[in-house]
Amino acid sequence: MKPTSLDKSKIRFLLLEGVHQSAIDSLNAAGYTNIEYLKTSLSEDELIEKIKDAHFVGIRSRTQLNEKVFASARKLLAVGCFCIGTNQVDLNAALVKGVPVFNAPYSNTRSVAELVIGQIILLLRGIPQKNAAAHRGEWQKHAKGSFETRGKKLGIVGYGNIGSQLSVLAESMGMKVYLYDIITKLPLGNAIQVGSLKELMETCDIISLHVPETAQTANMIGATEISWMKQGSILINASRGTVVDIDALADSLERNQIAGAAIDVFPVEPRSNDDEFISPLRKYDNCILTPHIGGSTMEAQENIGLEVAEKLTRYCDNGSTQASVNFPEVALPSHPNMHRLLHIHENVPGVLSQINSLFSDNGINIRSQYLQTNDKIGYVVMDIDEEHSDIALDKLNSVDGTIKCRVLW
Ligand SMILES: NC(=O)c1ccc[n+]([C@@H]2O[C@H](COP(=O)([O-])OP(=O)(O)OC[C@H]3O[C@@H](n4cnc5c(N)ncnc54)[C@H](O)[C@@H]3O)[C@@H](O)[C@H]2O)c1
Numbered sequence: 154m155k156p157t158s159l160d161k162s163k164i165r166f167l168l169l170e171g172v173h174q175s176a177i178d179s180l181n182a183a184g185y186t187n188i189e190y191l192k193t194s195l196s197e198d199e200l201i202e203k204i205k206d207a208h209f210v211g212i213r214s215r216t217q218l219n220e221k222v223f224a225s226a227r228k229l230l231a232v233g234c235f236c237i238g239t240n241q242v243d244l245n246a247a248l249v250k251g252v253p254v255f256n257a258p259y260s261n262t263r264s265v266a267e268l269v270i271g272q273i274i275l276l277l278r279g280i281p282q283k284n285a286a287a288h289r290g291e292w293q294k295h296a297k298g299s300f301e302t303r304g305k306k307l308g309i310v311g312y313g314n315i316g317s318q319l320s321v322l323a324e325s326m327g328m329k330v331y332l333y334d335i336i337t338k339l340p341l342g343n344a345i346q347v348g349s350l351k352e353l354m355e356t357c358d359i360i361s362l363h364v365p366e367t368a369q370t371a372n373m374i375g376a377t378e379i380s381w382m383k384q385g386s387i388l389i390n391a392s393r394g395t396v397v398d399i400d401a402l403a404d405s406l407e408r409n410q411i412a413g414a415a416i417d418v419f420p421v422e423p424r425s426n427d428d429e430f431i432s433p434l435r436k437y438d439n440c441i442l443t444p445h446i447g448g449s450t451m452e453a454q455e456n457i458g459l460e461v462a463e464k465l466t467r468y469c470d471n472g473s474t475q476a477s478v479n480f481p482e483v484a485l486p487s488h489p490n491m492h493r494l495l496h497i498h499e500n501v502p503g504v505l506s507q508i509n510s511l512f513s514d515n516g517i518n519i520r521s522q523y524l525q526t527n528d529k530i531g532y533v534v535m536d537i538d539e540e541h542s543d544i545a546l547d548k549l550n551s552v553d554g555t556i557k558c559r560v561l562w
């Protein structure tokens with residue numbers, strides 16, 4: 154086998170939260186076998202210790218990668234979120250350290266949309282309460298409070314990849330779909346975008362939340378917003394636990410203002426399956442509680458494993474940052490017979506002119522050059538002839554503002 158610049162056996166992957174075996178298979182197939190695999194997330198102190206030697210870290214939604222954790226990540230090249238949400242990662246701390254973050258924006262979206270459809274049907278029929286009663290030996294055969302989905306108004310908050318798929322599935326069952334989003338969307342089918350959250354909440358029989366965790370969505374659904382909901386309506390949250398004020402929801406269930414709820418995500422979630430789940434919602438039979446499993450299907454997890462592992466290996470092998478959520482995106486072709494230099498630098502004036510002068514002073518010819526910047530950093534990739542590789546790397550490392558630099562061949 155042709156030798157390469159990367160001794161892959163020395164590239165350490167730390168995979169947490171039981172990411173799917175497909176990720177390991179994909180990494181192995183790409184030659185990466187130095188993998189530490191854990192089924193759980195880690196506490197901040199444990200992470201600080203473990204991340205010191207890792208070149209790549211793979212997490213799901215529970216692991217908090219904050220500035221303090223990044224500060225101890227001496228060798229870290231990239232982070233893979235084997236999920237959609239990236240709110241658990243301090244993306245700016247990663248960026249200024251020259252660490253691209255990747256995720257899987259599509260692979261579990263269908264699973265979430267399907268779960269919500271199931272929850273709508275169950276809640277409209279009062280099944281959670283009847284199921285709980287039957288388990289206690291009670292026989293509640295009656296139609297009171299049971300409804301079909303056909304003709305009901307579904308209000309979707311956040312019409313992105315999940316919200317829009319839910320819209321299509323719901324319409325195919327005869328529901329009327331309304332949506333609220335901060336940006337103007339192309340509604341699919343006959344869905345109608347409304348101008349305010351209040352209008353949506355006052356109009357619809359079912360409200361389903363599909364927004365990301367941001368400063369604007371924190372406690373977006375509190376006592377006031379719940380008070381806008383129709384008597385006997387339903388609230389579903391499979392987005393992030395911070396979006397709904399749980400005490401306000403518990404209060405509305407207590408008062409029977411809404412007929413039921415389905416909550417998959419919580420402000421505080423147990424760190425592992427061995428920890429107790431604590432929530433004021435546990436006492437309500439008409440509230441379906443699920444342990445953050447909206448995206449947890451075999452299909453979704455397998456696809457996520459493949460997708461994110463491939464993004465990490467592409468970055469390691471080829472330098473491509475395409476589809477990174479925090480980094481300037483550079484899509485790179487292969488570079489046969491050439492050496493590729495990857496230089497991540499602070500986006501300050503003069504870096505490129507320094508690089509160009511150093512290269513021209515040393516007779517280094519650049520065969521191809523790719524550059525992308527954002528307001529904080531620049532990422533420049535240069536393909537050069539093999540014989541200049543050592544000197545070029547040396548010179549690049551001396552450039553003021555250099556954050557990270559490596560060579561690939
Ligand atoms: N329960 C689970 O297991 C699970 C699985 C996957 C995703 N999620 C969560 O679902 C979220 C949505 O996923 P997605 O793939 O549809 O994301 P997306 O980025 O495709 O869509 C999010 C939509 O929300 C809109 N939005 C953002 N802020 C808003 C605001 N303040 N008000 C109204 N709309 C707003 C955006 O404009 C966008 O259209 C993810 O961010 C993730 O946190 C949960």
Ligand SMILES: O=C(O)[C@H](O)COP(=O)(O)O
Pocket residue numbers: 213214215235236237238239261445446448449
């Ligand atoms: O962001 C996501 O994709 C979901 O919240 C799923 O997270 P999980 O991988 O921790 O189940």
